[in-house]
Amino acid sequence: MRDDLQDIVDEVSRLLGAPATLEDPDFTLLAFCAQGEGALTGLDAVRTRSILTRGSPAATRRWFTDFGIDRATAPLRTPADPAAGILTRLCLPVRHRGRLHGWLWLLDEGRTDLDAADPPGLAAAVALADRAGALLATRPAAGDPSADLAAALAGDDTAAGRLGAALGARTPVALVALHPADPGLPAGWAAPGAGAVAAVVGDAVAALVPLPHRGDTRPAVALSAAALQRLPAGSTAGVAAARTGCGELRRQWSEASDAARVAAVDPALAPVASWAELGAWRQVVRLDGPDPAFAALLADPVLTRTAEVWLDRAASPQRAAAELVVHRQTLYYRLGRIAELTGLDLSDGGDRLALHLAVRSARLAAAPGRGALGSWAS
Template structure:
């Protein structure tokens, strides 16, 4: 996935100490890199133009016209494009990417105005110009590089490596709050033409269509409601019985695998607990979070779990805090029937249902069996 152009952009970012973006002459994004050293705040390393370019794979005609009006199409040397605060545009350094005098694209650096383009001896400038020339030769030779954020997301979640996570951080901003949504289709595969909703969202189909991951930037790491809304909206295009889960928010993409586990757990729980269906968040799972890490129910429950009526009775009784009245009402049975079933549960398992530890074992085991059933 990473080719010569991506390595080149990484090097430009390093030598000038600033986030770098490479676009072709039509403003189509080819590669980008965040500069990860130093404490520069996000507002100095990301603006609306860079965000749209990375997430939208290019710039709008209006943005293109604005920059072309600053003389970049005829430039043969580095030039400074001044900021436009009203438009939300930060100052940036433009390195024309040329080969044999022909324009092939642009290297952009959000350097905060540090590099003096009028000084050939400015730190890193000559090396950056040489790298821009190398990019021109590569583009002229017909070897453009591309950055596929969906593939990066899939790589991170399947454990391929850290470079993809850095790519996503560069796209979104290393301090940007993000959440992950897991979609669990009721049947493997996705409807033709299905696309997850959400402006700025990045999605990846995993496990042969058995799961869809959606990475969503948030405005606030204390508010995952936009991710919940995306999950609910996405489910409307999936088969009945599909579920979704929402992970807790983090800043940046360093813990995407952890967020993916949270989101998938929430989607699994939503498939077995009607109170949380069809979309659940990690924050509202409660004891299900502990159940999800269990390898399965305790073997002592084996005989009980072969009887679906008694298993359901145990689950409802435990969820009702052992109340005979509430349990009988929820099961629509006479109280004597309930007492008979509880006796059978005790006989089959050897557990003392009046003992708190035994009841805990039973409760965790019944829930673990329910999760195992949806996974199977």
């Protein structure tokens, strides 16, 4: 979110040709843009203090709120106060569905004429303020454990420590990754489960579930099943291996996210997959993708499916032919074509392993990606 907010502030600053800051309703600085080389010179004391301290004193906050910025729904201008070292500002309210999430401030020296029919760049800047409001609407309230969970999954060890202290340092926990089939969550959606801590992470949802002991992940599986009932069909969930305390949340998030990915492509594991039951999929999900050497084979869906079924059935021609509903001679012909296209010796265990990894990796790569923490997690 921080990068997205910074991009918005940078673009608003460019559109209106002025230094810009983004603050939340508590006047906490979230992002700023100096707007050009040397633009930090000549700024007023309020903006300088805001950048240096990430906030503003109570007197400054009252000065601005007296102009109605907390009630504003459209751009407005606050006047200068030379005696206090305050320059005139353009204020863009940052709202989402009517709720105030902060303001975008621009030190534009009065250049933007709010009385004009269509001030240059203003409409686009207002649209970006609305975008910032939508992003900030997903931010948990201060003091909410979900804020610590989201921060911990982004690498904040201090937040992980607070979570661990709140749950108990010796409490066994499992982490669940919920991947909705469609982007976004239904209105009013909330993760079920007493005692669980949930946070939106990208297009996924993380849920931290306390366990009775490390060997019993049933509460996490039950939460996953209940949560999926409230999500669109085709959504999946993954459950990480249990840990004691919150010191390995990043690793658990990687495991849970990978398990949810596999659940989306392997019906035998859908819709809730646990890291512990992934088997060979554990190696596949850590690959960057299928080996390019298998491109010719993977371009043929019939031969790719034949290879996967044959390998999944322990290279048994009888079982593979039955599942594919083809004559055994047809299967032998296809296997011959697979050997020709790949140059593999299908009687060799190492070659069969390479082929199996390639076809499974291709299936995973073809599934819709619903990322969080980068591609998934690192």
